[in-house]
Amino acid sequence: MTRRPLVAGNWKMHKTASEATRLIQQLAYSYDDAYAGVDVVVCPPFTALRSAQVTLDFDTNSPLRIGAQDVFWEPSGAYTGAISAAMLRDVACSFCIVGHSERRKYFSETDEDVARKAAALTGEGIAPIICCGETIETRESGGTVAFVTAQIEAALALLSASDAEPVVLAYEPVWAIGTGRTPTPEQADEVCAALRDCFRERYGAAAGEAVRILYGGSMNIGNGDAFAAMPNIDGGLVGGASLEAESFMALVKAFS
Ligand code: PGA
Numbered sequence: 001m002t003r004r005p006l007v008a009g010n011w012k013m014h015k016t017a018s019e020a021t022r023l024i025q026q027l028a029y030s031y032d033d034a035y036a037g038v039d040v041v042v043c044p045p046f047t048a049l050r051s052a053q054v055t056l057d058f059d060t061n062s063p064l065r066i067g068a069q070d071v072f073w074e075p076s077g078a079y080t081g082a083i084s085a086a087m088l089r090d091v092a093c094s095f096c097i098v099g100h101s102e103r104r105k106y107f108s109e110t111d112e113d114v115a116r117k118a119a120a121l122t123g124e125g126i127a128p129i130i131c132c133g134e135t136i137e138t139r140e141s142g143g144t145v146a147f148v149t150a151q152i153e154a155a156l157a158l159l160s161a162s163d164a165e166p167v168v169l170a171y172e173p174v175w176a177i178g179t180g181r182t183p184t185p186e187q188a189d190e191v192c193a194a195l196r197d198c199f200r201e202r203y204g205a206a207a208g209e210a211v212r213i214l215y216g217g218s219m220n221i222g223n224g225d226a227f228a229a230m231p232n233i234d235g236g237l238v239g240g241a242s243l244e245a246e247s248f249m250a251l252v253k254a255f256s
Contacts, residue, residue, distance in 0.1 A: 068095075097170075220241045
């Protein structure tokens with residue numbers, strides 16, 4: 001089966017609301033109809049989501065879709081600083097990253113937290129982009145596949161087969177994020193194939209074939225084509241290279 005590629009820009013803690021508006025306008029300007037087969041998603045910080053929504057509302061032809069970088073699993077209540085899935089839905093988010101290694105590292109996010117977040121998102125019709133990835137020590141000890149499949153198994157724990165339909169997986173080796181280092185495309189594909197097997201075992205053959213799996217970690221203009229050529233890599237989760245229209249659109253082009 002042919003899966004629709006997806007390229008998502010993880011802006012992390014970059015861009016004010018007005019900077020986000022400008023970048024989204026530049027992305028729309030550099031968009032080409034040749035990319036129509038690719039889902040293009042931008043994930044600005046919470047404070048820029050509303051501006052992103054309004055900017056895209058003005059451009060009814062815009063193919064860009066909006067994602068968030070995190071969510072809290074409760075629907076509402078006394079959770080100072082938290083944002084619910086319904087709030088994200090309200091600002092037109094159709095995707096949300098969960099379980100990014102930076103959330104796990106700096107905000108002590110656990111596998112159980114990731115599972116609850118994924119379930120809250122699917123409950124609101126938002127597709128979770130569930131991240132996994134090993135440290136360099138785990139890779140060097142040969143434990144990568146066991147480690148990342150355990151992360152994904154745990155993240156899917158609360159999702160039925162129908163809940164899991166919109167789920168996107170992202171393989172992001174911790175040692176490749178923001179470092180300029182990457183696994184070879186073949187090494188990344190091998191891990192993505194294992195994640196696909198994990199999905200297949202849990203939800204059946206068709207679900208395994210259909211699930212979109214992204215690679216992330218120092219993806220850039222120079223290496224995008226090689227990752228895009230791999231059979232189990234259906235797109236990219238792009239950090240640094242998503243902060244400029246030219247480099248982000250080059251990666252959209254690589255997957256188109
Ligand atoms: P990077 O980040 O492309 O800057 O390595 C990717 C990510 O953390 O999603």
